[in-house]
Amino acid sequence: xxxxxxxxxxxxxxxxxxxxxxxxxxxxxxxxxxxxxxxxxxxxxxxxxxxxxxxxxxxxxxxxxxxxxxxxxxxxxxxxxxxxxxxxxxxxxxxxxxxxxxxxxxxxxxxxxxxxxxxxxx
Amino acid sequence: xxxxxxxxxxxxxxxxxxxxxxxxxxxxxxxxxxxxxxxxxxxxxxxxxxxxxxxxxxxxxxxxxxxxxxxxxxxxxxxxxxxxxxxxxxxxxxxxxxxxxxxxxxxxxxxxxxxxxxxxxx
Numbered sequence: 001x002x003x004x005x006x007x008x009x010x011x012x013x014x015x016x017x018x019x020x021x022x023x024x025x026x027x028x029x030x031x032x033x034x035x036x037x038x039x040x041x042x043x044x045x046x047x048x049x050x051x052x053x054x055x056x057x058x059x060x061x062x063x064x065x066x067x068x069x070x071x072x073x074x075x076x077x078x079x080x081x082x083x084x085x086x087x088x089x090x091x092x093x094x095x096x097x098x099x100x101x102x103x104x105x106x107x108x109x110x111x112x113x114x115x116x117x118x119x120x121x122x
Numbered sequence: 123x124x125x126x127x128x129x130x131x132x133x134x135x136x137x138x139x140x141x142x143x144x145x146x147x148x149x150x151x152x153x154x155x156x157x158x159x160x161x162x163x164x165x166x167x168x169x170x171x172x173x174x175x176x177x178x179x180x181x182x183x184x185x186x187x188x189x190x191x192x193x194x195x196x197x198x199x200x201x202x203x204x205x206x207x208x209x210x211x212x213x214x215x216x217x218x219x220x221x222x223x224x225x226x227x228x229x230x231x232x233x234x235x236x237x238x239x240x241x242x243x244x
Contacts, residue, residue, distance in 0.1 A: 001177045003139060003215055013219060015137065015181055017125060017170050017228065048139050052174040055123045057181065059137055065222075093125055093226035097135060097219035100187075104215035106139065 003106040004046025004061050009099045011045060012062045018092040020054045025087045030080050037076060043067030061099070068096060125228040126168025126183050131221045133167060134184045140214040142176045147209045152202050159198060165189030176212075183221070190218060 020027070038044055043063035050057055062068050071077060142149070160166055165185035172179055184190050193199060 001175075003141075003213060006217075009217075013137065013217070015135070015221075017181075017226075019125075019228075048179060050172040050174050050177055050179050052172050053123075055172055057170060057172050057179040059139075059179065059181075089227070091125060091226070091228040093224065093228040095128075095131075095135070095221050095224040097221045099137075099217050099219045102215065102217040104139075104213070105211070106141075106213040106215040 001049055004048050004059075005108055006045050006061050006099070006102070007063075007109065009101050011099050012065050012068055013097050013099055014060050014062070014068055015095040015097065016058045016060070016092065017095075018056050018058075018088075019090045020051070020056065021088060021090050026083075027088050030083070034077060034080055037074065038071060041067065041071050041074070043070075065096070065098075123171055126170050126181075127230055128167050128183050128221070128224070129185075129231065131223050133221050134187050134190055135219050135221055136182050136184070136190055137217040137219065138180045138182070138214065139217075140178050140180075140210075141212045142173070142178065143210060143212050149210050152205070156199060156202055159196065160193060163189065163193050163196070165192075187218070187220075 035047070038047070038060065041062075044067070045061040045063060047058060047060040049059070062071070072081075157169070160169070160182065163184075166189070167183035167185060169180060169182040171181070184193070194203075
């Protein structure tokens with residue numbers, strides 16, 4: 001996994017925390033398909049995901065809150081949502097949030113710093 | 123790791139995504155100390171954390187934005203912040219966000235549902 005190259009805030013995120021059930025139950029194939037579909041949705045900005053010992057955190061970033069709602073209502077995604085509750089996750093939590101600020105070395109976009117201000121017009 | 127039992131939104135979160143460097147470099151002891159300190163700060167609501175293959179996501183929840191700022195300025199935490207940049211993390215990203223809504227089976231608090239409304243005053 002790697003860092004999502006999100007733009008300057010504000011933007012939105014869905015934090016999905018989950019504890020998997022034992023056994024595959026078709027999870028891998030469906031999860032892969034959902035990632036493919038999610039990436040093609042309008043407003044998708046990237047995602048970061050880690051799972052260890054059955055406990056996982058996936059954060060997906062989107063430009064606006066409407067993009068999150070649209071994805072939740074996507075027909076094929078709805079089928080996956082209805083399946084996961086009963087067979088894939090012992091428990092899960094979904095949190096929708098607005099990213100207000102960010103910083104760090106992982107961002108490859110130009111940082112708002114005085115020394116960078118005239119790089120494009122030297 | 124387990125789920126954070128956060129209250130009804132709104133509340134705040136810091137999403138910390140990181141790629142560790144090779145080698146311990148005193149990371150485990152300091153990380154443990156930081157968790158201890160963080161839990162004692164005002165407004166701390168819980169945290170969720172997963173790391174696999176060096177890539178990790180930690181989400182810590184706080185009641186207000188001021189609680190996040192206060193923790194960032196905490197003296198001992200500042201020392202850890204200055205250390206981690208050079209020796210612990212090959213790259214990292216910090217995102218501060220406001221949780222606007224949440225749902226899922228992991229929440230043990232009463233859910234806002236008509237049937238639950240009169241439980242305390244039956």
